[in-house]
Amino acid sequence: VVEAPLTIAAVTEALSAAERTQRRRVEAPPPEPRKPMAEGRLITVMAAKGGSGKTVFASNVATLLARWGDPDRVVIADADLQFGDVALVLQVDPKHTVVNAAKEGEKLDAQFLETVLATTASGMRVLAAPLEPAFADEVPTVTYTRILGMLREMFDYVIVDTAPSLDERLLAILDKSDTVLFVVDMDLPSVKNAKLALETLRILNYPANKIKLVLNRSNSKARLDVDEIERSLRLPISASVPSDGLVPASINEGIPIVESHPKSKPAKAFEDVTRILLEARQQPQEGQKKRRFGR
Secondary structure: OOOOOOOHHHHHHHHHHHHHHHHHHHHOOOOOOOOOOOOOEEEEEEOOOOOOOHHHHHHHHHHHHHHHOOHHHEEEEEOOOOOOOHHHHOOOOOOOOHHHHHOOHHHOOHHHHHHHOEEOOOOOEEEOOOOOHHHHHHOOHHHHHHHHHHHHHHOOEEEEEOOOOOOHHHHHHHHHOOEEEEEEEOOHHHHHHHHHHHHHHHHOOOOHHHEEEEEEOOOOOOOOOHHHHHHHHOOOEEEEEOOOOHHHHHHHHOOOHHHHOOOOHHHHHHHHHHHHHHHHHHOOOOOOOOOOOOO
16 A cells, blocks of 8 residues: 555555556466365266256255365266256356367366366356257367366365266266266166166176266156165166156256255155265275176
């Protein structure tokens, strides 16, 4: 601050001080990239049929992990590179997408990746899908899995929302995952597709203990027998989320139901799902037979 009366010497000194401060800001090194306390957990949300609610699962689970912990330590990545809706569901208008990160190629580092991430109102980070389907080809599978590996080193939890297709990208992501939330809707086509997908994963020797089967719209009018679904899929159902008109309303509002209606039955069910993930983190992962799907 230059105090009155003004003198040429005082003004000159003030300008010099301001210049020195600005120079220090410009010359200061960029902040160190974030690092989790331990290697982050990669949690993949998948479904074998579109419209099964996997994006709703992914966004609500990520929101709860952020709320129960540190929002700045949770990131959700949209791996549906053609028609991803994570940014829309979380009411985020991303300035950058995964395409910007992929274009860096081998030069990509944690500091640049940090600038690509969007931030939700709660502080959670988002790696958005491309803005147009045609841009999906600019993100090779090997590049995407490398980006996920970097996020895992930067955050405590990496939630990945995937496309409803059993392709090379999904298999590569599954290979990197600690836990898989397999969402099955309460209708015959969804159960049939889930059975085909799970049989494929068994042929590929994917560890069954990584997969957590979760039912969506468990109280729907389809009235499928839950025990029969478990027998057909040869996996126990870990959790169920009931159907409720509040869920589509929360999607249209861009606010996860665990925030807009935290006392609702679906919100409580999502809390159960999230607790399963927290418990899985405490369980040892030894003795699992793994296959490198990305090769």
